[in-house]
Amino acid sequence: MPQETNNDWTPKIVAFLCNWCSYAGADLAGVSRMQYAPNVRIIRVPCSGRVSPMHILSALHRGADGVLVSGCHPGDCHYISGNLVARRKFSMLKTFLEHVGVEPERVQFSWVSASEGARFASLMEKVVQDIIRIGPARMPAGVVD
Amino acid sequence: MxxxxxxxxxxxxxxxxxxxxxxxxxxxxxxxxxxxxxxxxxxxxxxxxxxxxxxxxxxxxxxxxxxxxxxxxxxxxxxxxxxxxxxxxxxxxxxxxxxxxxxxxxxxxxxxxxxxGMLDADVARRVLGAEEIVAADEVDGAVKITDETGKETTVDRKELLAEACRFCxxxxxxxxxxxxxxxxxxxxxxAPDDQFEAYCQKPTADKWRQFCSEISKCVLCKACRSACPNCYCRTCFADQTRPNWMGSGAKLGDVIFYHLGRLFHQAGRCVDCGACVRACPVGVDLRTFTYKLVEDAEQLFDFTPGLDLEQAPPLTVFAPGDSENFITDPE
Amino acid sequence: MADSKMAKAKLGEFLAAVSADYEVYGPKADNGVVTFGRIASADELALTYSNSTVSAKELFLPKTETVYEFDGENFVDDPLPEQKRVVLGLRPCDCRALTLLDGTFDCERVQDPFYVTRRANTVLVALACDRPLSSCFCTATGGDPYGEEGVDVLLSDEGESFLAKAVTDRGKDFLEQYGKFFSGKAAGKWAERAKAASGKMTCDLSLAEVSQRLDGLFEDDMWERVSQKCIGCGTCSYLCPTCYCFDLIDDKTATGVKKIRRWDCCMFQSFALHASGHDPRPITAARFRQKIMHKFNYHPQRCGLNSCVGCGRCVRACPVNLDIRQLLGDILAAAPSAASE
Incomplete structure (x- = not known):
């Protein structure tokens, strides 16, 4: 991954979306023809609680410029409390990554429900703009050149 | 007795x-x-x-x-x-x-x-600027140390405490x-943990630079893992081939990934015993990073590991009022 | 061969001159940890250490190196490391270790192109050891603080200057090439200095017979006992100048795959694990036995020499103080009849 920003660079962002809320929210944004930045690769997961910190680290390790994890709003989890357990993990991961020097914008967490297509679109816009502002990942990519 | x-x-x-x-x-x-x-x-x-x-x-x-x-x-x-x-x-x-x-x-x-608090030979070497400690004799809190040249120095035991013991x-x-x-x-x-506090005050870019420069010393022997009581996995993610999490280790990114993965597995579990730091043959400063996990478990979840058999590990449970201030809100 | 002398004040100039022709490597100190790396100026060179924390093996067998690459259509060999190099200030034990590695990577049966090229292109300017540590035991393995095995040029620190002695023809050429930094004839007291240094060795083991003693010990129940405290961390192997085990592993690239050779260690759980899931060395005791038997039984049977130069790094760095000298001493002290049964 090049360290300096060049003109051809567009951010690669991995989004882990929970099947029941955020993925459906993305779907709604799509069928409602809402415009949002096309830099996101969506990975559908059963629940935000399924997302291990290792998945997030692995995405960064393999060259992602940003990672977004989104699940159901607290209280709305299809599995009752998956997102609440995830919330603890993510809050620790977020402060830990900042502690080792990963920009806070690089890894983001949010809640998007199935009815919030517009929220999903504006979330994508915000994340992409944040990543463009901070530039390509400083994490030297491993595994894949 | x-x-x-x-x-x-x-x-x-x-x-x-x-x-x-x-x-x-x-x-x-x-x-x-x-x-x-x-x-x-x-x-x-x-x-x-x-x-x-x-x-x-x-x-x-x-x-x-x-x-x-x-x-x-x-x-x-x-x-x-x-x-x-x-x-x-x-x-x-x-x-x-x-x-x-x-x-x-x-x-x-x-x-x-x-x-x-226990005394660390490596700390003693650093304090005395010696290559090797040949003998050490402790009497009432003062330690008489003989280095490789035969020179004897008496040092207060507090000076020789292992890093983890100083902050215990x-x-x-x-x-x-x-x-x-x-x-x-x-x-x-x-003593106050000046080194850690100073690190925490640094801007993000400097933190990343320091983290990378520490990690680039690593020879990937993974002794930190072997010495850690918490690292008991039968097969560590770093040794797994399906999925191949880490890669060969040929790139700095692989080494960074190994350490981030291993460190974060200690979240809410690390007791700050310093075993990983002392096991490292090339002196990678891991404590600056593990201690953050100790501090966060305490500040975020009011949890100190290893004190109570009944208290659930913090990352296996939740509370309705857990912090949400890290959640991105696009509106 | 002729002795000569270089004033320490000239070291900077000498390094600059050598750097024009060679890549220069030497010991660097960082917070008490001494490792080998590229040297740009004399200030970077840490020559007063007793022995480096990490051995100089890394300069010949890198931690990871690409063997070849498959770009999706063709196999591309990685270019050979042809650059000419000088390694300054490594200890005679590390040089001797390289002659042992030659037995594996540059022998009749195998010539490893990367290793052989690096060896052929590298001049070893060793610094004799005047202050062996209490954990050093090179004399027990047949080495010497002033040993010349594998050395091209041997230096000895005389305080204000370095005594220099060419040991091989390559060393002689090197000293001649930079002759202007060395005063021609110097009556160095090599013999006395060497004697004084070996007199400081504290270990009185002689490991010549260890191999025979180990012959009957494969099934012995001592292995479990002696390895009980071993945590299998592999620090000993990673610092060892003669451990050479490696793993070949594939790294994906954008279009194909790279074959990477990287250090491995017989103390690791994954070392002998088969693809089937079967592990012929499933417990620490079996792995530890392999390490000791390889170094002190199989290797001498194959090459005639113990695969240990007594640098003492494993003794100093072991996090659980599993002292190989103590173990070998115990094996030697056991009644020979009991051992060979």
Whole structure:
């Protein structure tokens, strides 16, 4: 991954979306023809609680410029409390990554429900703009050149 | 009776009564300022046990090994009954292992001993600017050290404390079956952790630079993992091939990934015993990063690992009022 | 061969001159940890250490190196490391270790192109050891603080200057090439200095017979006992100048795959694990036995020499103080009849 920003660079962002809320929210944004930045690769997961910190680290390790994890709003989890357990993990991961020097914008967490297509679109816009502002990942990519 | 004599007597009694099959403690080391972990199975051998200021290792690291039989035995033997001599940090690790079901409580006899902080030969080398410590003799808090040139220097023991011991606040095990001597009460750390505080004040880019420069020293022997009582996975993610998480290690990114992965696995579990730091042959400063996890578990979830057998590990539970301030809100 | 002398004041100039022709490597100190790396100026060079924390093996067998690459259509060999190099200031034990590695990577049966090229292109300027540590035991393995095996040029620190002695023809050429930094004839007291250094060795073991003693010990029940405290961390192997085990592993690239050779260690759980899931060395005791038997039994049977130069790094760095000297001493002290049964 090049360290300096060049003109051809567009951010690669991995989004882990929970099947029941955020993925459906993305779907709604799509069928409602809402415009949002096309830099996101969506990975559908059963629940935000399924997302291990290792998945997030692995995405960064393999060259992602940003990672977004989104699940159901607290209280709305299809599995009752998956997102609440995830919330603890993510809050620790977020402060830990900042502690080792990963920009806070690089890894983001949010809640998007199935009815919030517009929220999903504006979330994508915000994340992409944040990543463009901070530039390509400083994490030297491993595994894949 | 000295702590050492008491340890010997207690261990001998436990073995003689058949209450335990094995006592894990410390024996005299072969180098100055080193004691070596040792395994006693017969009451006649308890004279090997010692207790001094060099009993640095976290003995809890052996527990998961004791209770993991040879995977190729068709009929594994019943789990042994093990007595383990614990300082504050060892004891906290043992509690963690019991909670994570790596050591059955009923098979353990936890012997808590008082600890004033242990002395580290590497710290002594640095303090004295010496290549090697040839002899060390401690009398009433002053340590007379002979270096490789034969020069003798007397140093206050506080100067020679291992890094983790300087900042230790739980000097005695909270969960135990027997005690030896008088256990010290919880105390404030001996010194403020200036190095950690200074790191925390740095801008993000500088933190990343320092993190990378520390990690680039790593030779990937993964001794940090082997020395850590919490790293008991049968197959570490770094050794897995499906998925191949880490890659070959040829790129700095692979090494960074290994360390981020291993470090974050300690979230809410690290007891800050310093075993990883001392095991590292090339002196990677891991504590600056592990300590953040200790601090966060305390600040975010009011959790200190290893003090209570009933309290659930913080990342397995939740509270309705957990912090949400890190959540991105696009509106 | 002729002795000569270089004033320490000239070291900077000398390094600058050598750097024009060679890549210069030497010991660098960082917070008490000494490792080998590229040297740009004399200030970076840490020559007063007793022995480096990490051995100089890394300069010949890198931690990871690409063997070849498959770009999706063709196999591309990685270019050979042809650059000419000088390694300054490594200890005679590390040089001797390289002659042992030659037995594996540059022998009749195998010539490893990367290793052979690096060896052929590298001049070893060793610094004799005047202050062996209490954990050093090179004399027990047949080495010497002033040993010349594998050395091209041997230096000895005389305080204000370095005594220099060419040991091989390559060393002689090197000293001639930079002759202007060395005063021609210097009556160096090599013999006395060497004697004084070996007199400081504290280990009185002699490991010549260890191999025979180990012959009957494969099934012995001592292995479990002696390896009980081993946590299998592999620090000993990673610092060892003669451990050479490696793993070949594939790294994906954008279009194909790279074959990477990286250090491995017989103390690791994954070392002998088969693809089937079977592990011929499933417990620490079996792995530890392999390490000791390889170094002190199989290797001498194959090459005639113990695969150990007594640098003492494993003794100093072991986090659980598993002291190989003590173990070998115990094996030697056991009654020979019992051992060979």
């Amino acid at each position: 000295s702590v050492q004599d008491d340890i010997r007597q207690t261990a001998g009694q436990l073995l003689a009564d058949g209450k335990v099959d094995l006592v894990i403690g410390f024996a005299e080391g072969t180098l100055a300022m080193k004691a070596a972990p040792c395994f006693i199975t017969a009451a006649d051998d308890v004279e090997q046990l010692v207790w001094n200021s060099f009993c640095l290792n976290n003995l809890a690291v052996y527990l998961s090994r004791c209770f993991t039989p040879d995977p190729q035995l068709r009929e594994p033997p019943p789990p042994p009954k093990v007595a383990v001599i614990v300082k504050g940090c060892d004891g906290r690790s043992v509690v963690g292992l019991i909670k994570e079901q790596q050591a059955p409580r009923e098979n353990l006899t936890i012997i808590a001993v008082p600890c004033d 606040t739980h000097r005695a095990a909270a969960v135990y079956d027997q005690t030896i001597g008088e256990l010290p009460a919880d105390a404030d750390p001996l």
